Amino acid sequence: MRFQLQPPASKRPVSSHTSRRVGGSTAGTYRPAIFLDRDGVINRLIYHKDVGIIDSPFTVRQFEIFPRVARAIRLFNSLRIPVIVVSNQPGIAKGHFNAATLHSFDRKMHSVLSSAGAHLDAVYYCLHHPQAVLPELRKRCGCRKPGIGMLQRAVGEFAVSLPDSFMIGDGITDIEAGSRAGCKTVFIGNWKCECCKFIRPPGLRPTFMASDLWEAAQLVVGKLRREVRKSWLETTTHVPPG
Ligand SMILES: [Mg+2]
Numbered sequence: 001m002r003f004q005l006q007p008p009a010s011k012r013p014v015s016s017h018t019s020r021r022v023g024g025s026t027a028g029t030y031r032p033a034i035f036l037d038r039d040g041v042i043n044r045l046i047y048h049k050d051v052g053i054i055d056s057p058f059t060v061r062q063f064e065i066f067p068r069v070a071r072a073i074r075l076f077n078s079l080r081i082p083v084i085v086v087s088n089q090p091g092i093a094k095g096h097f098n099a100a101t102l103h104s105f106d107r108k109m110h111s112v113l114s115s116a117g118a119h120l121d122a123v124y125y126c127l128h129h130p131q132a133v134l135p136e137l138r139k140r141c142g143c144r145k146p147g148i149g150m151l152q153r154a155v156g157e158f159a160v161s162l163p164d165s166f167m168i169g170d171g172i173t174d175i176e177a178g179s180r181a182g183c184k185t186v187f188i189g190n191w192k193c194e195c196c197k198f199i200r201p202p203g204l205r206p207t208f209m210a211s212d213l214w215e216a217a218q219l220v221v222g223k224l225r226r227e228v229r230k231s232w233l234e235t236t237t238h239v240p241p242g
């Protein structure tokens, strides 16, 4: 078996914009990771009546974590699979909230998860936006999904094998970013025909569809287990004689 199905050595609370190695991985080690979009996967989207849009929460009060999220993340933690949030957060760039608010979202997210025995291994945000009102965040970057900058960052920091990893999100850009990076993908929500029209390249579909993160986690872990079994069978049947 190339990845360990064993409990984590310790709980690892992680602050935002940082990451850490887990379980002493080495380069070349088979290491699937779980990439999670944040809004609509971990926490609820909010209808902002004043501006008439459905968007990320703008205040800590609006930041509400879905049921069964901690349970899903705990399952990945128990298998020692790094769980990495990769999220476009242009809210600061657009002037919806400030950096302190984003840190408060993180504190709330980490504290809710940790009180349920779950932890995130890293949180990566793209803060940029091409039409940002803040000039320092106005740019076309490689990290904004469907760009794959944040997924590539994990390759270096966690020795992640992208083809063995999963990108889980509720947006077209999540499925596009995951696919471009060579990952498998899970779409959270109802895959409507309207969405299909916009996804690039045309005809691209997620590996799985799920109603929430817990359902996604079960599908992903089932697939990883089947692949571990397959790779174990391949190694045992191809042992050279003598
Ligand atoms: Mg989302």
Ligand SMILES: [Zn+2]
Binding pocket: 126, 127, 128, 141, 142, 143, 144
């Ligand atoms: Zn960016």
